Amino acid sequence: MGETGLPSFGWDGIALSFLSLGAVCLVAYLALRFLAGRGIGRASGGVRVLARCPLEPRRSVYLIETAGRCFLVGVGDGPMALLAEVDGQAVKAEMPAPAPGALAALVGKLLNRPPAGPPL
Numbered sequence: 001m002g003e004t005g006l007p008s009f010g011w012d013g014i015a016l017s018f019l020s021l022g023a024v025c026l027v028a029y030l031a032l033r034f035l036a037g038r039g040i041g042r043a044s045g046g047v048r049v050l051a052r053c054p055l056e057p058r059r060s061v062y063l064i065e066t067a068g069r070c071f072l073v074g075v076g077d078g079p080m081a082l083l084a085e086v087d088g089q090a091v092k093a094e095m096p097a098p099a100p101g102a103l104a105a106l107v108g109k110l111l112n113r114p115p116a117g118p119p120l
Contacts (some may be wrong), residue, residue, distance in 0.1 A: 050091065051106065061105070063091070072107060086110045 050070065053065040059076040061083070070091045072083040087110065094109050 050095065053107075061107075065091070084111065 014060070021053050030061045047064060047066045049062055049064050053061045055061060056076075062075060063071045063086070064071050065088065066071055070086055070088045072086055074081045086107075090110055091106070094106055
């Protein structure tokens with residue numbers, strides 16, 4: 001029987017595989033650079049995240065603004081949950097410079113709750 005025309009699995013095949021992988025990576029990089037310049041993959045519209053407070057590795061609380069209204073939203077393993085609607089004017093008045101734990105203090109002020117003490 002003769003040769004079947006299949007490629008060999010020597011250094012030629014490995015070099016061709018790395019060359020192909022490099023070409024795919026280059027095309028993906030250029031596509032991302034081109035599309036990022038066009039605004040694709042970025043947030044757009046009227047929804048803005050004002051603050052985020054991670055509670056656990058897969059659970060967080062977000063303060064979002066849309067159409068002049070502010071919402072406190074819980075995000076975790078399940079679906080998102082609306083926790084509260086807060087006054088947008090009060091949020092803007094109380095919005096401090098970003099700092100660790102700022103969301104918890106802001107939410108406490110907006111819900112008229114005293115700040116929590118240090119963790120035990």
